[in-house]
Amino acid sequence: MATLGNRANNQPFKPSQAGGNAIKPAPRRAIVTSSLLPKDDMKKLPDNVVPGKAAVLPTLSGLREQMPQFKRQRILQDLVRTAGKENGLLTYRERPAEVRDIYTEDVGNESLVVAYVEHIYNYLHQREMVRLSASYMEGMSVNGRMRAILMDWIVSVAYKFKMSQDTLFLTVDMIDRFLAIPEMDVTKDELQLIGVTCMFIASKFEEVYPPELEDFVFIADQACSKQQILETEQVVCAALQFDFTRPSAAHFLRRCCKAAQASTEEYCLAKYITELSLLTIDFVAELPSKIAAAAMYLTMLMRRGEEEEPVWDADMQYYSFYSEAEVKPLAAKLLEVVKAAPSSRQQCIVKKYSSPKLYEVSPDAAAMATEIEKYFQ
Template sequence: MMLRSRSNNAMNIAANQPKEGGANVHIKRTKKPTEEDTINEPKAKRAALSDLSNAISNVLIDSTKKILPFDKSVPVPTRRVSKRLSNVKEEIKKELEGEIAVEANGQPVENPCPSYNYDKEQATDLLSFSEFAFDIFCYFRSRESEFAVGNYLKRQPQLNHDARATLVDWMVEIQETFELNHETLYLGVKLVDIYCDKVKVVIEKDNLQLIACAAMLVASKFDERSPPLIDDFIYIAGQIFSREDMMQMEMELLDVVDFDLGAPLSYSYVRRYARVTKTDMATLTLSRYILETSLMFFDLNRMSESLLASAAFMLASSMKNSESVAEWSPVLHKYTGYTRKDVEPVMWMVNHMMHVSRQQKFRKNNTVYSKYSHEVFFEVALTPFLIDKFAPSAPIQVPCLEP
């Protein structure tokens, strides 16, 4: 704002002063300032900024000076990195990208598809991150063991499979209500499992919704451009807890998970598999439906995310084929790191899980089914399953997991 001159200010003050002897006082208006008055007005200055400019201009940079040598005696803080990262990355690199795919019994096995390189094809697409995509998924694979979830249901007497399934079904409703990214949902469920596995106290059943809301809030802050507010979660939970409770739980959850939110997600893997195989959107959506249904089944969420995504992708391709189990192409072998022998047993267990999810006792948790029955998702939930190789009452168990 331009400063006024002393003369103009005096005129304004005099004009605004009431005259003696009556209320009907005519206020004299000041004349419009002329160009001469404007020129004579003092200009605003930023002395500090001008002084700083002068100081910088007077500095002489001596390019002949050398940088002091690095003092190796001073410890440098480093991030916690997996001890197995380098070994696993090298192993996956041989398996997926190099001339050697795997080493079986000490003998090198050739790359199953050396002539195909999806990332090289996408080099001109800046949004595909083709230069870094391989390293990113190598890093994800190397960290899966760090986010493995133990069988915490044995240590939490008030929790069981049904309570967890109902909670996850409600978290899917939250994701739909706020129109959150699917990655937010998967990370939220993962944070709930990690928290329940690592926390030292007994979790009360009444606190499950509070834990789920805190997990979805943290996941939203991690993945969303515009995350929901704390008050939004309080409202959707029926105001069963206060704002202070929510903030306290958020801090406690972050402390328990050690502020590490970069968990590998099966959703990310299945999108990668669909891209490298150039699969149509309907098959990818069916894979997503299978994975989202698996979120409600505890044992499946304890296994490797990349292997679960591979099984879901194989099952979706087989359901689209409807006649036989889909082939596991050399491209899938190359980019998943799994052979058909690795994936097919898990696929049949996931297929059994889909049959179980439609049983009467699970019909109350039908949010995922209703969601993917919509035409927006190609009505993939109406796709027939493969014939179940297990008895209807058979438990859902993954052979590679410890009880």
């Protein structure tokens, strides 16, 4: 892959040649500046919080003993809200009174970090704002049809390796961002190698037990060697500046499904619609959060129809970031993709979601899409 390396703007990343065991830095104690705390809540914290000085946070067990669960939750929320404003992040959105709190039952589960959830999604929404152009492939050696073939194959590989949806979406995002670099001008013969390499990187980033390098060589039918993948990995990492923490539609879809109180079958249908958007280059320019919201909107229309009007209520508008008027145009585009999926040349996603494990949602999706066309006329 020397030719691709020569085209890179920056020098490929070179691992350090230093041998021996890495020296781990001493763990740092979590601190919080007391000025970030609302004055009314100062009395709720232990005595080691002194105004104007750094305060060591008490242990979790100490917090449990000193204050009720609700008060702990409120203090954390106030701290996150105040810190976010002082650091120039998106404003903490206050939940309107008419909007249901979908995280009430999760307050006691510390692994779900309910106190930070609004802060996290505001940050993800801020990060997703920079998007590629849908016409980024114009004038390149590869085109949208070749990209669709590659993405279809990537979906099948992710399914065979039992990878998470996060790995799949990160792989696709990395491929698009790399292909969009004009200096690379990836050729048709190099396209599969780029796809395999991006999935290799994404799996190491997202999976607990990522596949071995030999597995990727095998799944590519020996079309590329281990050495080629390793060399291309350096080029891709350098070109993308090691930026792998990108928001995807999968992140926002989980929140939409929770807000909609969707069943597991409805969640699978929404995932099916969301993954179909990966094949079409037109959706590259769309915000992941809006794709997730549009997929959930279609799912609710397909499964519930007019029985539960309004489909897009205040809860969905708040938790998805979008009103029904904002979601509808994109939902109409996705609807056409769902209708055309059974007759498309790329069938991996359709076959994947025809599995009983995924509730066989794809066979009936096209028919249901035709039934709900009346909502978009």
